[in-house]
Amino acid sequence: MPMNEAATTDSPLATVLINRQALRHNIQRLRELAPASRLIAVVKANAYGHGMPEVANTLSNASTGTADAFAVARPQEAFALRESGISQPIILLEGFFDSAQLPRIAHKQLQIVLHSLWQLTALEQAHLPQAVRVWIKLDSGMHRLGFPPQQIEEIYARLCACPQVCQPVNLLSHFSCADETPDSGTTYQQLTCFNQSLTGNTTVQRSLAASAGILRWPQAHFDWIRPGIILYGVSPFDDTRTGADFGFQPVMTLGSRLIAVRAHPAGAPVGYGGQWRSHQATRLGVIAFGYGDGYPQYAPSGTPVLVNGRQVPIVGRVSMDMICVDLGAGSQDRPGDPVIFWGDSLPVERIARATNSSAYELLTRLTVRLQYQYL
Numbered sequence: 233m234p235m236n237e238a239a240t241t242d243s244p245l246a247t248v249l250i251n252r253q254a255l256r257h258n259i260q261r262l263r264e265l266a267p268a269s270r271l272i273a274v275v276k277a278n279a280y281g282h283g284m285p286e287v288a289n290t291l292s293n294a295s296t297g298t299a300d301a302f303a304v305a306r307p308q309e310a311f312a313l314r315e316s317g318i319s320q321p322i323i324l325l326e327g328f329f330d331s332a333q334l335p336r337i338a339h340k341q342l343q344i345v346l347h348s349l350w351q352l353t354a355l356e357q358a359h360l361p362q363a364v365r366v367w368i369k370l371d372s373g374m375h376r377l378g379f380p381p382q383q384i385e386e387i388y389a390r391l392c393a394c395p396q397v398c399q400p401v402n403l404l405s406h407f408s409c410a411d412e413t414p415d416s417g418t419t420y421q422q423l424t425c426f427n428q429s430l431t432g433n434t435t436v437q438r439s440l441a442a443s444a445g446i447l448r449w450p451q452a453h454f455d456w457i458r459p460g461i462i463l464y465g466v467s468p469f470d471d472t473r474t475g476a477d478f479g480f481q482p483v484m485t486l487g488s489r490l491i492a493v494r495a496h497p498a499g500a501p502v503g504y505g506g507q508w509r510s511h512q513a514t515r516l517g518v519i520a521f522g523y524g525d526g527y528p529q530y531a532p533s534g535t536p537v538l539v540n541g542r543q544v545p546i547v548g549r550v551s552m553d554m555i556c557v558d559l560g561a562g563s564q565d566r567p568g569d570p571v572i573f574w575g576d577s578l579p580v581e582r583i584a585r586a587t588n589s590s591a592y593e594l595l596t597r598l599t600v601r602l603q604y605q606y607l
């Protein structure tokens with residue numbers, strides 16, 4: 233039948249499978265862990281590679297598992313969310329980059345994180361269609377972005393006096409080492425610094441914890457938690473633990489297919505540079521996937537991949553469009569058979585360790601070549 237033929241030829245090679253049920257489960261799990269806090273779903277960088285509009289849509293329409301707000305890093309990401317019909321509050325984690333963006337930000341009712349005096353001045357001098365909600369970014373010890381603790385009172389007073397700003401004003405900070413075990417004491421110091429800023433002011437809403445803070449530091453939950461990677465079921469820690477160890481489910485399964493299976497003699501090199509050689513005669517699988525799809529080029533030989541559900545090692549260098557794996561001498565795999573790079577049965581955290589990378593980077597470096605399927 234022509235329709236079946238079309239379906240076969242069009243069926244995608246490299247696919248990102250997104251399990252919306254897992255996403256809802258993870259929201260529920262976060263509610264359990266931080267029952268007194270509201271939840272800001274961090275969907276920057278295309279929702280950590282999961283597809284921002286679809287993820288936000290899943291988390292805003294469902295009768296269960298709804299986020300109270302969303303956060304992104306760039307105004308363009310927030311505008312795209314509004315275009316796709318998201319009506320919840322959206323927080324710009326670095327505020328605006330140019331004062332010319334302010335009228336549109338106000339018009340779209342985006343909330344801004346204010347980290348610098350130049351932004352405050354721009355806000356005071358702006359003519360806006362409506363007032364904007366502001367989160368003051370406190371530099372509690374990360375020393376990347378934000379106002380030092382001794383400046384917070386003054387910034388707060390200026391924001392309270394600014395007609396372009398919705399009242400009350402909120403307070404936000406970010407941990408630099410909440411993912412480290414054992415903790416060096418930095419997180420405790422940051423927590424103390426955060427608690428001491430605008431103390432006694434009960435109108436101010438507070439937000440401090442991202443994924444690692446949510447899992448390890450319950451005293452950092454405050455009014456709003458800001459989960460990113462754990463929302464996608466992936467652990468923020470760079471040890472052997474995975475999201476499942478904390479009761480979360482991986483949302484993404486990344487896969488492709490074998491396009492060739494080859495008899496390979498002992499001692500022959502494989503791929504660019506010929507760096508890997510087989511010790512014995514074997515069968516090699518060639519997978520339609522490479523760094524052009526987002527797999528790390530530096531993944532060493534031995535990095536695991538699932539072929540027909542069985543773990544096999546990558547051999548030779550990852551190329552732009554292809555990856556070779558050693559299927560083993562007696563293997564029966566055939567062209568067209570399914571391959572999984574990470575997902576339920578092979579956590580992305582494991583690939584992060586094998587490639588000396590991080591799950592954050594692996595997820596966000598997926599390229600436009602991939603096709604997304606939402607379950």
Ligand SMILES: *Cc1c(COP(=O)(O)O)cnc(C)c1O
Binds near residue numbers: 274
């Ligand atoms: C990215 C980001 C988050 C989410 O971080 P995760 O570690 O992925 O949970 C939270 N807050 C800020 C300010 C961020 O930039």
